[in-house]
Amino acid sequence: MSGKPLLIFGSAEIAELAHFYFSHDSGYDIVGFTVDDAYVEADTFCGLPMVPWSEARTRFGPETHACHVALSYMKLNRLRQAKFEQVKAAGYRLPSYICSKSVSWPDLQMGENCFILENQTIQPTVKLGDNVMLWSGNHIGHGTHIGSHTYFASHVVVSGHCRIGERCFFGVNATLRDFLKVGDEAFIAMDASLTKDVEAGSVVLGSPGTVFGPDDPKGRKIRNNYFGLDD
Template structure:
């Protein structure tokens, strides 16, 4: 069983601790964080916390593996920067792929976080440092490039390409054969029927409040 260091102290790190501890062959040993964010007691969820600058000395790369547990802040750039910093230190980066996901491809990069109920069809390619929250569908021959974040219940149809560092919100739908340019934000509930140029922001329409108050609705 390989010994694992997790970077981060956010909710994402707590979730990574849960998933790796309960559904993987890795043993969590400690957490790492930038020194400015070091907790006073140097502990997190019962585990030691070390400054990132001290990690190679205390937990050397030849004995430990690493996972960066960060969200999509600054359109995935913070997670990307820390991923590259850990790689530069010589650590093996590991992925978590839920045993409750239907994964029919082996072409998945490192430092990926793929949660339960994802369906990933044959011939899909997933890059490095990709987060896929629960319940997404990724159709055949699609490609999700490095540093992307897919929230829950996204539908990616067949032969879709999502370029680097995109965010795709809950319940978004991407038609087959479209390409999403790098650094796009695809908002919750969005329907994409054609290619999306790089750095685009696509926002779905929210439901408006009815003029009728709930106290006047008779059938509920």
């Protein structure tokens, strides 16, 4: 083992991808995986130990190991946030990953546990909160701030100086005009075109975007069905 030891929290597709990217493009060595005890289904994952969370601090303690939470956007990123906070409260450092095949600048400000894949264009003076996930091929315009626990699918275009809240979801090929404000837990669907500010909890569909506010029954049904919520 030549790199820094890293434990991954997760046991599904995102965890498998985190294992691949950290293994091939970082200074970390993956030593094992962990999930909450009730979700342990096997002793190994990706050929490495799968450790119940109740045993993680004993076998791979925070004094010597970092931990990366690798979970999907289900529950509109609330689960990812909860597990991020659980791991942080246990004393672990949560490293971020940014692919070497992306473009960014030295002034990029990024929180903990971000997961940023290849072919991004991240322009100057961008700020990312904690636990932000950017899938491949996005454009993040200059001066944009993205709140914690937000998820971007691929090929999203965010123009300059946008302010995006926490726990948002942006689908493939979504587009945002410059200087927009997007509230917390907004769902910007695939191919949506956003030209005006939206409130927290809004749903935006289509191009030009049709906006369903947080109290619109249709919007709430769409959001709850897609993310498995019961709001």
